[in-house]
Amino acid sequence: EAQVTQNPRYLITVTGKKLTVTCSQNMNHEYMSWYRQDPGLGLRQIYYSMNVEVTDKGDVPEGYKVSRKEKRNFPLILESPSPNQTSLYFCASSFWAGPQHFGDGTRLSIL
């Protein structure tokens, strides 16, 4: 089954404790991206990747890192999380300019 898998689905953690949210897709898509969704602000793009070892900033990259060492994986790293990064996060993948396939989301709470 074609899918985008995010883990964990839910996480409660504390300020400053490094965390990684994993994202994996099985559709051989070259394009992958991360979004955060906040009430009243909608979906905003954090980072995207055009292919292995090619990443670039979206609209809200501050406080986040990404890597793309393999085509199927695109982890999101919060090296020193802060409460303002509490949000619902989505990973998505596609062929370039094709329909986006989204994961089920990761709800992060940073205390």
Added chain:
Amino acid sequence: KQEVTQIPAALSVPEGENLVLNCSFTDSAIYNLQWFRQDPGKGLTSLLLIQSSQREQTSGRLNASLDKSSGRSTLYIAASQPGDSATYLCAAQYGNKLVFGAGTILRVKS
């Protein structure tokens, strides 16, 4: 700045009614315009994608149109059903980036 706006923010209709959701974008230099559905607690599901060279796309009871010159897209839902209740989002692709609207919350009453 590239912005996408959706009107209305919320809509409640009786079952069986035809309805139109609106999406407008400030910069007409889009690669494509996508419509998504989001159910509570779930990710987004792609409904329709219209390339910049196309005028419309259809899938079942859904029809999406695109007018680049006026910066508008509409999603038409025919014969609405309670199962259509969800949040509908549009997104414009500019180069390597997608810009989303805030969504329209649709409720179809039985």
